[in-house]
Amino acid sequence: xxxxxxxxxxPSARILQHLVSNNKYNVVGVLTxxxxxxxxxxKIASSPVSVIAKxxxxxxxxxxxxxxxxxVDKISSLKxxxxxxxxxxxxxxxxxxxxxSIMPINIHYSLLPKYxxxxxxxxxxxxxxxNTGVTFMKMSQGLDEGDVIQKHAIGIQKNHNKISLENDLCxxxxxxxxxxxxxxxxxxIYPVAQKNDLATxxxxxxxxxxLIEFNSFSKDILNKYRAYYEWPxxxxxxxxxxxxxDEMYISxxxxxxxxxxxxxxxxxxxxxxxxxxxxxxxxxxxxSKKIISSSDAFNAYRDFFV
Numbered sequence: 001x002x003x004x005x006x007x008x009x010x011p012s013a014r015i016l017q018h019l020v021s022n023n024k025y026n027v028v029g030v031l032t033x034x035x036x037x038x039x040x041x042x043k044i045a046s047s048p049v050s051v052i053a054k055x056x057x058x059x060x061x062x063x064x065x066x067x068x069x070x071x072v073d074k075i076s077s078l079k080x081x082x083x084x085x086x087x088x089x090x091x092x093x094x095x096x097x098x099x100x101s102i103m104p105i106n107i108h109y110s111l112l113p114k115y116x117x118x119x120x121x122x123x124x125x126x127x128x129x130x131n132t133g134v135t136f137m138k139m140s141q142g143l144d145e146g147d148v149i150q151k152h153a154i155g156i157q158k159n160h161n162k163i164s165l166e167n168d169l170c171x172x173x174x175x176x177x178x179x180x181x182x183x184x185x186x187x188x189i190y191p192v193a194q195k196n197d198l199a200t201x202x203x204x205x206x207x208x209x210x211l212i213e214f215n216s217f218s219k220d221i222l223n224k225y226r227a228y229y230e231w232p233x234x235x236x237x238x239x240x241x242x243x244x245x246d247e248m249y250i251s252x253x254x255x256x257x258x259x260x261x262x263x264x265x266x267x268x269x270x271x272x273x274x275x276x277x278x279x280x281x282x283x284x285x286x287x288s289k290k291i292i293s294s295s296d297a298f299n300a301y302r303d304f305f306v
Contacts (some may be wrong), residue, residue: 001024001025001026001081001082001181001185002026002028002078002079002080002081002082003019003025003026003027003028003080003081003082003083003084004027004028004029004030004031004075004078004080004082004083004084004099004100005019005027005029005030005031005049005053005083005084005085005086006030006031006032006083006084006085006086006088006092007030007031007032007049007085007086007087007088008032008033008047008048008049008087008088008089009047009048009049009087010048011086011087011166011167011169011170012048012049012086012087012088013047013048013049013051013052014170014174015084015086015107015170015173015174015177016030016049016052016053016086017052018174018177019084019177020052020053020056020058022178024178025181027053027056027058028058028059028078028079028080029058029059029060029061029075029078029080030049030050030052030053030058030059030060030061031061031062031063031088032046032047032049032050032053032060032061032062032088033047033062033088033089033090034062034063034064035047035050035062050062061074061075066090066092066093066096067093067095072095075096075099076099079101080099080100080101081100081101081102081185082100082102082103082104082105082181082184083096083097083099083100083103083104083105083139084104084105084106084107084177085104085105085106085107085139086106086107086173087107092104092139094141097139097140097141102184102185103138103139103184103191104138104139105136105137105138105139105149105180105184106136106137106139106144106146107134107135107136107137107173107177108120108134108135108136108137108144109121109132109133109134109135109166109169109173110123110124110132110133110135111131111132111133111135111151111153112135112137112144112148112151112194112199113144113145113194113195113196113198113199113200114198114199114200115132115200115201115202116143116144116145116199116200116201116202117143117144117201117202117203117204118202118203118204118205119202119203119204119205120132120202121162121165121166121169121227122162122202122205122227122228123202123227124156124165125156125160125161125162125165125223125226125227126223126224126227127223128219128220128223129156130155130156131153131154131155131156132153132154132156132165132169133151133152133153133154133169133172134151134152134154134169134172134173134176135148135149135150135151136148136149136150136151136173136176136177136180137149137191138191143201145194145196145199146191146194147191147192147193147194148191148192148193148194149180149183149184149189149191150176150179150180150183150189152172152173152176154168154169154172160226161225161226161227161229161230162226162227162228162229162230163229163230205228205231205232206232207232209228209232210228210232210233210234210235210244211234211235211236211237212224212225212234212235212236212245214236214259214260214272214273214274214275215259215260215274215275216259216274216275217274217275217276218250218274218275218276218277218278218279219250221234221248221274221279222248222249222250222279225245225248233245233246234248236272238305239304241286241287242287243284243285243286244284244285244291245281245283245284246283246284246285246291247281247282247283248279248280248281248282249279249280249282250277250278250279250280251271251277251278251279251280252277252278253271253277253278255273255278257273258273259273259274259275260272260273261273262305262306263278265298265302265305265306266294266298267294267295267298268280268282268294268295269281269282269294270284270294270297270305281294282294284297286301
């Protein structure tokens with residue numbers, strides 16, 4: 001089974017590692033995003049998928065243009081049974097979707113047709129869903145509109161954030177991908193069209209989405225903190241300074257003050273009123289400063305907050 005794999009981040013690299021470790025598969029090429037500067041120091045770094053491919057001596061493609069003639073010619077010369085995509089980061093052109101002898105499949109982290117688009121994991125947490133899952137989908141040119149090959153559900157736990165839920169979804173995908181590939185190879189799986197009238201969409205997250213509104217219910221603020229845990233994080237403005245929240249929880253502390261006002265501030269945390277209860281910030285970060293505990297913040301910024 002010859003596979004062209006397309007992916008970029010760490011969870012996608014885990015799936016690639018599974019594929020290259022299975023002697024039933026021959027990963028003939030890996031498509032990933034071009035090397036980019038790291039956040040600090042601007043050192044150029046390869047994607048996690050690229051690192052795994054290099055370790056296993058798989059040919060790596062990092063085109064900036066998927067319709068570049070040299071790239072098209074090289075890929076077209078390969079004998080490809082399956083194109084497997086997991087968080088690659090770009091929409092594949094039609095010629096690349098048509099190149100496999102069996103089909104192109106995408107691993108999408110939602111139960112399609114719910115949460116088509118760029119941020120399904122964050123959206124499921126933001127909306128307070130009880131369940132989400134992995135959908136193996138036959139790729140089409142529409143946005144996550146292809147026929148469903150298989151769906152597998154997982155419960156969303158109260159302590160799940162974007163990173164931990166993504167890790168669990170990745171494990172769920174790895175646990176089921178062999179069955180999907182075997183079924184497609186033997187024609188024992190028949191993709192089913194999605195019900196488009198049930199589709200919902202989620203957009204790409206922007207940095208400004210990190211700001212929280214205290215005139216909201218505490219659970220919604222906590223869900224936003226969990227959903228944006230990796231990036232862009234959650235933050236609020238106080239005295240015109242943007243302060244990032246690194247850890248928080250909900251308190252039932254009783255107060256009649258208006259949302260956004262500080263109920264109290266001590267070594268145990270910064271207590272801020274919400275629409276119904278309060279959030280307690282136990283770790284925070286000022287601009288260009290290190291993350292500090294509420295205890296350290298109380299010692300250093302007591303006059304600022306009080």
